Amino acid sequence: MRGFWHTVDAVxxxxxxxxxxxxxxxxxxxxxxxxxxxxxxxxxxxDDQGVLRGYAAAMDADGLDSRVGIYSHNHSVRxxxxxxxxxxxxxxxxxxxxxxxxxxxxxxxQPRTVKLFIW
Amino acid sequence: MKGQFFILGAVILIVALSSGINPIRGxxxxxxxxxxxxxxxxxxxxxxxxxxxxxxxxTPAQTLSSFSRFVNSTLLEHYMNFSTFWVYxxxxxxxxxxxxxxxxxxxxxxLHLNLNGALKSIxxxxxxxxxxxxxxxxxxxxxxxxxGDESDTVEWVRDKGNLYCLFKIIRGRDSNREEFSV
Numbered sequence: 001m002r003g004f005w006h007t008v009d010a011v012x013x014x015x016x017x018x019x020x021x022x023x024x025x026x027x028x029x030x031x032x033x034x035x036x037x038x039x040x041x042x043x044x045x046x047d048d049q050g051v052l053r054g055y056a057a058a059m060d061a062d063g064l065d066s067r068v069g070i071y072s073h074n075h076s077v078r079x080x081x082x083x084x085x086x087x088x089x090x091x092x093x094x095x096x097x098x099x100x101x102x103x104x105x106x107x108x109x110q111p112r113t114v115k116l117f118i119w
Numbered sequence: 120m121k122g123q124f125f126i127l128g129a130v131i132l133i134v135a136l137s138s139g140i141n142p143i144r145g146x147x148x149x150x151x152x153x154x155x156x157x158x159x160x161x162x163x164x165x166x167x168x169x170x171x172x173x174x175x176x177x178t179p180a181q182t183l184s185s186f187s188r189f190v191n192s193t194l195l196e197h198y199m200n201f202s203t204f205w206v207y208x209x210x211x212x213x214x215x216x217x218x219x220x221x222x223x224x225x226x227x228x229x230l231h232l233n234l235n236g237a238l239k240s241i242x243x244x245x246x247x248x249x250x251x252x253x254x255x256x257x258x259x260x261x262x263x264x265x266x267g268d269e270s271d272t273v274e275w276v277r278d279k280g281n282l283y284c285l286f287k288i289i290r291g292r293d294s295n296r297e298e299f300s301v
Contacts, residue, residue, distance in 0.1 A: 003125045010129040015136065040157045082189050100154070102193060104165045109172035109182050111189045 039099025039116040057106035061088025078115045093119040203286035210278040216256040233263035273300040
């Protein structure tokens with residue numbers, strides 16, 4: 001009978017230790033970064049710098065991607081015109097965020113959709 | 120020997136209890152991306168650009184219509200409903216001024232224009248444009264643009280390109296409405 005109560009003591013002690021370890025070891029809740037908003041901000045920034053429209057009009061997705069200054073994540077650019085023709089790649093990774101930017105043209109009317117993928 | 124069985128029993132009980140406990144890590148809050156405001160801000164600057172490109176090429180109605188359809192098809196890919204109505208006027212140096220309206224609201228509508236008390240009305244079918252002309256237009260004037268439930272008065276200059284535009288973006292219960300004049 002004494003051994004039974006020793007067993008119960010051991011179980012309770014272990015449960016208390018596990019509870020302590022789980023509580024202390026739990027990570028603080030950090031909201032994930034909104035990469036969709038970041039993607040749009042990057043594209044808007046490139047437009048404000050006068051960089052984006054030239055690449056968009058030329059359908060140069062790789063060139064525009066080389067101007068994207070995001071170094072903590074992978075990224076790619078895809079540019080599509082009014083007829084549905086596109087250049088650039090769509091990533092096959094998981095948890096891919098995207099931002100979209102529409103332009104009416106550069107020196108003339110050449111509507112384009114510019115997508116920046118970040119993962 | 121009995122003590123070893125008690126230790127084994129304790130281990131079994133602990134494993135049985137801990138297998139049902141979920142580690143408390145906290146909820147990973149994922150805030151849904153609100154992209155409608157970004158599109159609205161984007162389009163508010165691009166519609167005037169499309170208008171300018173149209174003026175450069177001498178085809179403002181066609182250019183604005185094309186851009187309206189382009190935006191509509193693009194936003195549909197993002198499960199958004201896009202609708203727009205615009206009116207523009209471009210002087211040719213005389214006091215005669217033609218107003219052209221484009222209706223991409225999804226249904227036919229009538230446009231009523233009140234220019235300093237002179238009233239003219241035209242029907243503008245959905246997905247198309249229509250025009251009306253005023254004569255004796257002063258160099259600066261107020262124009263009241265009325266269609267459907269909308270009514271707005273803007274101050275325009277005769278001898279330049281003027282554009283009024285309203286667009287709405289809707290996805291589920293989220294929506295945004297922009298109305299501007301340049």
